[in-house]
Amino acid sequence: MVLSSLHSVDLDTTMAQQQFSSLQQHVAYLQTASPYYRDLFQQIGFDAKELKSWTDFANLPLTGKAELTHNNADFLAVPAEQVVDVCQTSGITGTPVTIWQTESDLQRLTTNEQRAFVAAGIVASDRVLIGAALDRVFMAGLAYFLGLRQIGATAIRAGSGQPALVAELICRQQPNVLVGVPSILQLVAQQLRQRQKDPAQLGIDKVICIGEPIRSDDLSLSPLGESLRATWGAEIFGTYASTEMATAFADCSYGCGGHLLPELIVVEIVDDAGQPVAVGTAGEVVVTPLGIEGTPLLRYRTGDISRLHTETCGCGSQAPRLGPIIGRRAQMLKCRGTTLFPAAISSVLQELDGVQGHYLEVYSEYDLSDRVRVFVGGTDPNLSSTTVAQAIAAKTRVKPEVVLVRPEQITAKTIIPELRKPVTFFDYRNSGKEQG
Numbered sequence: 077m078v079l080s081s082l083h084s085v086d087l088d089t090t091m092a093q094q095q096f097s098s099l100q101q102h103v104a105y106l107q108t109a110s111p112y113y114r115d116l117f118q119q120i121g122f123d124a125k126e127l128k129s130w131t132d133f134a135n136l137p138l139t140g141k142a143e144l145t146h147n148n149a150d151f152l153a154v155p156a157e158q159v160v161d162v163c164q165t166s167g168i169t170g171t172p173v174t175i176w177q178t179e180s181d182l183q184r185l186t187t188n189e190q191r192a193f194v195a196a197g198i199v200a201s202d203r204v205l206i207g208a209a210l211d212r213v214f215m216a217g218l219a220y221f222l223g224l225r226q227i228g229a230t231a232i233r234a235g236s237g238q239p240a241l242v243a244e245l246i247c248r249q250q251p252n253v254l255v256g257v258p259s260i261l262q263l264v265a266q267q268l269r270q271r272q273k274d275p276a277q278l279g280i281d282k283v284i285c286i287g288e289p290i291r292s293d294d295l296s297l298s299p300l301g302e303s304l305r306a307t308w309g310a311e312i313f314g315t316y317a318s319t320e321m322a323t324a325f326a327d328c329s330y331g332c333g334g335h336l337l338p339e340l341i342v343v344e345i346v347d348d349a350g351q352p353v354a355v356g357t358a359g360e361v362v363v364t365p366l367g368i369e370g371t372p373l374l375r376y377r378t379g380d381i382s383r384l385h386t387e388t389c390g391c392g393s394q395a396p397r398l399g400p401i402i403g404r405r406a407q408m409l410k411c412r413g414t415t416l417f418p419a420a421i422s423s424v425l426q427e428l429d430g431v432q433g434h435y436l437e438v439y440s441e442y443d444l445s446d447r448v449r450v451f452v453g454g455t456d457p458n459l460s461s462t463t464v465a466q467a468i469a470a471k472t473r474v475k476p477e478v479v480l481v482r483p484e485q486i487t488a489k490t491i492i493p494e495l496r497k498p499v500t501f502f503d504y505r506n507s508g509k510e511q512g
């Protein structure tokens with residue numbers, strides 16, 4: 077069986093050897109510099125010098141969000157005076173975690189983001205609106221700014237919190253590239269239409285999407301991706317990144333998944349037991365970012381489900397690519413024998429006329445089944461909860477309870493200013509909360 081790790085798929089041998097040698101250095105660094113991993117290696121009787129093969133590597137323990145949260149300070153691997161920037165994860169799924177960065181980490185972040193922008197064809201003459209926060213100890217906006225600066229493109233630091241402000245900046249500063257969260261960019265488009273501006277006529281050539289997948293599992297644009305393309309009249313690029321991995325996987329213009337950067341990160345796809353799955357099989361994305369000084373990690377479980385694509389990309393690259401995120405492991409729904417991710421329901425709703433936003437609530441019904449309630453925004457008189465529920469059932473085999481509400485109610489519930497993207501999934505399965 078070919079395992080779904082970058083190292084064992086059909087990779088250029090030199091690249092695989094270089095990556096393994098960087099990995100050995102990384103693991104040696106963890107042992108000397110990271111209090112958390114020094115203790116962990118001692119407990120399991122492992123010495124970094126014993127790492128001789130990818131099989132040795134696959135036998136090392138995984139690190140999860142819980143370990144990182146509960147022992148956060150032990151992950152800091154440099155003296156405090158070497159830290160030049162602190163980031164926090166957004167805390168959508170729990171307590172925020174601190175990630176400390178050194179000067180070298182910021183340079184690595186710059187290189188990573190520069191490569192993501194280059195993959196999308198961004199050049200010095202581009203004017204790029206950054207629709208992600210540079211403040212509030214977020215990493216993403218900072219990374220985009222650093223990458224654009226390296227390319228020499230013009231950055232327009234709009235942030236993500238206020239669609240009206242972003243719309244205003246688009247009119248005044250005339251970017252030709254947008255970087256942002258798809259569902260928030262759709263709100264910006266609404267603001268523009270309210271000002272009698274057609275978003276497709278504003279000269280936007282490219283939209284680089286962050287935080288939400290815009291492709292389906294087969295790599296075609298999802299309904300959300302198609303809608304963005306039509307709205308802005310632009311080429312759409314998907315990216316996947318997280319604060320913990322401090323690395324981004326970006327589409328090239330062939331849109332065949334996010335190109336992996338073997339010099340910067342080792343990617344594995346694993347099953348529930350943490351074992352590598354066959355190439356092309358969906359599983360949890362596990363990452364080991366290389367060359368990190370401040371907060372280095374080993375085999376970190378992202379909680380995101382995806383699969384690797386290994387056919388040669390249209391751009392000629394033979395390195396594997398990471399497909400869109402199909403869902404979060406913790407958000408998998410079990411409904412009377414069927415399992416699905418909330419994204420499958422979102423995808424149906426994005427295709428329905430008259431739907432303006434949605435969110436899901438999930439409750440425990442009985443041991444092996446969840447009760448799903450879908451709140452759908454809409455003012456179209458042709459929209460009824462029955463037709464929406466039927467449309468969902470036709471595509472997913474799960475018929476949830478549907479509640480129609482005004483679009484403003486959806487926005488009020490899902491747009492949380494402190495968070496970087498809308499929250500559309502509310503999980504009450506283990507909270508003891510009764511369905512209201």
Ligand SMILES: [Zn+2]
Nearest residue numbers: 328330389391
């Ligand atoms: Zn490519």
